[in-house]
Amino acid sequence: xxxxxxxxxxxxxxxxxxxxxxxxxxxxxxxxxxxxxxxxxxxxxxxxxxxxxxxxxxxxxxxxxxxxxxxxxxxxxxxxxxxxxxxxxxxxxxxxxxxxxxxxxxxxxxxxxxxxxxxxxxxxxxxxxxxxxxxxxxxxxxxxxxxxxxxxxxxxxxxxxxxxxxxxxxxxxxxxxxxxxxxxxxxxxxxxxxxxxxxxxxxxxxxxxxxxxxxxxxxxxxxxxxxxxxxxxxxxxxxxxxxxxxxxxxxxxxxxxxxxxxxxxxxxxxxxxxxxxxxxxxxxxxxxxxxxxxxxxxxxxxxxxxxxxxxxxxxxxxxxxxxxxxxxxxxxxxx
Amino acid sequence: xxxxxxxxxxxxxxxxxxxxxxxxxxxxxxxxxxxxxxxxxxxxxxxxxxxxxxxxxxxxxxxxxxxxxxxxxxxxxxxxxxxxxxxxxxxxxxxxxxxxxxxxxxxxxxxxxxxxxxxxxxxxxxxxxxxxxxxxxxxxxxxxxxxxxxxxxxxxxxxxxxxxxxxxxxxxxxxxxxxxxxxxxxxxxxxxxxxxxxxxxxxxxxxxxxxxxxxxxxxxxxxxxxxxxxxxxxxxxxxxxxxxxxxxxxxxxxxxxxxxxxxxxxxxxxxxxxxxxxxxxxxxxxxxxxxxxxxxxxxxxxxxxxxxxxxxxxxxxxxxxxxxxxxxxxxxxxx
DNA sequence: ATTGTAAATGACAACGATTTCATAGCGGCC
DNA sequence: GGCCGCTATGAAATCGTTGTCATTTACAAT
Numbered sequence: 073x074x075x076x077x078x079x080x081x082x083x084x085x086x087x088x089x090x091x092x093x094x095x096x097x098x099x100x101x102x103x104x105x106x107x108x109x110x111x112x113x114x115x116x117x118x119x120x121x122x123x124x125x126x127x128x129x130x131x132x133x134x135x136x137x138x139x140x141x142x143x144x145x146x147x148x149x150x151x152x153x154x155x156x157x158x159x160x161x162x163x164x165x166x167x168x169x170x171x172x173x174x175x176x177x178x179x180x181x182x183x184x185x186x187x188x189x190x191x192x193x194x195x196x197x198x199x200x201x202x203x204x205x206x207x208x209x210x211x212x213x214x215x216x217x218x219x220x221x222x223x224x225x226x227x228x229x230x231x232x233x234x235x236x237x238x239x240x241x242x243x244x245x246x247x248x249x250x251x252x253x254x255x256x257x258x259x260x261x262x263x264x265x266x267x268x269x270x271x272x273x274x275x276x277x278x279x280x281x282x283x284x285x286x287x288x289x290x291x292x293x294x295x296x297x298x299x300x301x302x303x304x305x306x307x308x309x310x311x312x313x314x315x316x317x318x319x320x321x322x323x324x325x326x327x328x329x330x331x332x333x334x335x336x337x338x339x340x341x342x343x344x345x346x347x348x349x350x351x352x353x354x355x356x357x358x359x360x361x362x363x364x365x366x367x368x369x370x371x372x373x374x375x376x377x378x379x380x381x382x383x384x385x386x387x388x389x390x391x392x393x394x395x396x397x398x399x400x401x402x403x404x405x406x407x
Numbered sequence: 408x409x410x411x412x413x414x415x416x417x418x419x420x421x422x423x424x425x426x427x428x429x430x431x432x433x434x435x436x437x438x439x440x441x442x443x444x445x446x447x448x449x450x451x452x453x454x455x456x457x458x459x460x461x462x463x464x465x466x467x468x469x470x471x472x473x474x475x476x477x478x479x480x481x482x483x484x485x486x487x488x489x490x491x492x493x494x495x496x497x498x499x500x501x502x503x504x505x506x507x508x509x510x511x512x513x514x515x516x517x518x519x520x521x522x523x524x525x526x527x528x529x530x531x532x533x534x535x536x537x538x539x540x541x542x543x544x545x546x547x548x549x550x551x552x553x554x555x556x557x558x559x560x561x562x563x564x565x566x567x568x569x570x571x572x573x574x575x576x577x578x579x580x581x582x583x584x585x586x587x588x589x590x591x592x593x594x595x596x597x598x599x600x601x602x603x604x605x606x607x608x609x610x611x612x613x614x615x616x617x618x619x620x621x622x623x624x625x626x627x628x629x630x631x632x633x634x635x636x637x638x639x640x641x642x643x644x645x646x647x648x649x650x651x652x653x654x655x656x657x658x659x660x661x662x663x664x665x666x667x668x669x670x671x672x673x674x675x676x677x678x679x680x681x682x683x684x685x686x687x688x689x690x691x692x693x694x695x696x697x698x699x700x701x702x703x704x705x706x707x708x709x710x711x712x713x714x715x716x717x718x719x720x721x722x723x724x725x726x727x728x729x730x731x732x733x734x735x736x737x738x739x740x741x742x
Numbered sequence: 743a744t745t746g747t748a749a750a751t752g753a754c755a756a757c758g759a760t761t762t763c764a765t766a767g768c769g770g771c772c
Numbered sequence: 773g774g775c776c777g778c779t780a781t782g783a784a785a786t787c788g789t790t791g792t793c794a795t796t797t798a799c800a801a802t
Contacts, residue, residue: 085751085752086751086752086753087752088751088752088753088754089750089751089752092750092751098750099749099750100750100751101749101750101751104750104751123757125757126757126758126759127756127757128757129757
């Protein structure tokens with residue numbers, strides 16, 4: 073491994089000078105500078121990131137903690153965030169909880185010793201943040217910038233970048249109501265997910281605003297992840313019970329796909345007999361048939377907000393603590 | 408930050424002893440040991456990972472280099488690999504190339520200085536590995552275990568964990584032929600992707616084995632990523648040209664979905680008029696309507712192979728250099 | 743001519759953990 | 773009783789980088 077010392081020797085200067093040249097922040101005689109750069113190139117020197125991190129007290133890693141990257145929206149988030157971080161010379165560490173809270177606890181315990189620059193918490197289906205707060209505070213105290221993505225934790229003093237889930241769901245419900253597609257069912261996690269609850273609130277708001285009663289039988293509060301099979305299951309059950317509904321507002325595109333399949337399998341036409349709205353705006357939603365009308369979440373905007381948060385060199389950014397990214401209803405075939 | 412020195416002082420021993428107790432590999436008097444553990448617990452000490460890495464010469468990170476995590480198969484890979492690595496106390500760094508080769512180069516240049524334990528190259532749509540070999544060799548020389556995932560680079564002496572793409576595609580084509588669904592079109596990257604080419608070979612093998620001619624018009628060699636829109640586009644073009652085919656063997660589930668949509672939109676029934684086979688076996692493929700018959704790739708098996716590779720403490724594992732994970736044809740509605 | 747000042751650079755310490763080397767203490771054996 | 777050897781532990785060096793402090797040299801000002 074070629075180190076500063078090697079470069080310094082080669083260039084006939086001290087290691088300190090090499091460091092100065094490379095940092096660029098300190099004046100070095102042009103001739104010396106040239107000689108050092110020459111040596112650097114000749115030896116193919118690259119500063120050791122581990123030594124740098126130790127010296128600086130923190131590294132260049134930012135962790136993304138997700139519930140399940142296999143879910144399209146998280147994969148998209150990982151992709152966009154990674155791209156933004158890479159542009160800042162930061163690395164993305166991925167921690168996938170699989171919706172198991174103990175792993176989040178374990179990660180948070182480890183976080184301070186890893187020298188992370190930041191932690192993006194994007195595991196929205198975990199409710200008792202209160203219990204985890206001590207760990208989070210320990211992390212922030214150790215210089216880690218903890219940001220909640222998707223879930224609003226600004227009440228706890230944690231910077232939050234969130235989608236307008238309430239507004240998005242409301243817009244979707246309004247659209248369905250305007251088309252006369254009532255009654256509308258809601259499918260998602262409510263009791264066990266802050267995000268799911270926000271979407272449910274949007275649904276409820278719209279219904280109440282139009283003096284529609286909320287039928288508990290049409291509120292399908294699932295407890296598993298937002299995968300297609302959960303949607304299929306819940307919808308099949310509802311149909312088996314003979315419940316009547318003309319539309320389903322779901323909390324993810326995957327749920328919508330599964331839900332739609334359940335209806336289709338029982339001979340209901342989509343959107344003629346039942347309409348479906350998803351959440352996320354994933355790429356493949358355009359190509360299912362019928363394609364999925366969805367509340368599109370601008371993942372790129374979230375990633376840019378993350379970038380803004382990390383672009384400075386200062387320890388604790390002073391940007392606003394709560395950023396809301398708008399959600400947009402994208403009309404396609406299913407509703 | 409509480410360090411070994413703090414713990415040592417607290418326990419009335421030297422830092423060396425603390426280290427010995429925690430490593431567990433060296434005998435320490437039971438009474439001393441107890442005192443150290445007590446101090447560790449009392450102070451909430453956690454070894455600084457950056458210092459450890461510097462001292463050890465390498466850290467605990469493993470990088471996963473993907474083409475596009477937003478594609479289901481890579482997201483699934485990331486998820487499973489992360490889970491396996493976490494069990495080994497290793498962290499996953501995610502680098503998403505977005506199919507841009509310069510970023511791979513850039514990453515490989517940086518890799519040795521990051522102290523990575525390993526690099527999982529899973530960006531199969533890059534062909535001229537020969538050009539990148541010097542960088543890869545530099546990485547391996549610096550102690551990084553470079554493993555090619557999906558793409559067979561064992562000819563270059565790089566450990567490779569691959570799917571049986573040829574066999575999987577052949578099985579799919581055989582299935583279509585057995586059902587009399589000919590002529591069969593192939594949709595995927597051939598010229599610009601090692602994996603795509605392998606899948607094409609399986610297709611070709613099956614056709615030739617059954618004395619079917621390969622119609623160049625039915626070989627749709629796309630150049631973009633394996634996203635649904637590319638599949639839609641290619642298939643629409645083919646249909647617009649009035650080409651006749653009874654089945655499409657595609658190189659990903661996303662392509663299959665897009666391709667299927669194109670056919671559906673032009674009034675063809677699936678699978679009655681045209682059949683479709685995808686590649687990957689993603690969760691949502693079960694719930695599209697029609698659901699997608701697919702060559703399922705066992706991502707979990709790949710992740711386990713990765714785990715086996717990293718579970719030892721030794722620098723260069725001596726496990727076989729080429730592991731082939733079987734691919735399985737999963738019959739669903741589309742074919 | 744002498745002193746003051748700024749620029750350029752080198753020596754050295756420090757980040758925190760681990761490992762090697764050295765040593766104190768103790769028990770056993772002849 | 774003296775010596776050998778083993779066990780348990782401490783002191784110190786090391787990983788590679790960077791920041792602080794000190795030193796040198798040159799030049800300007802009086």
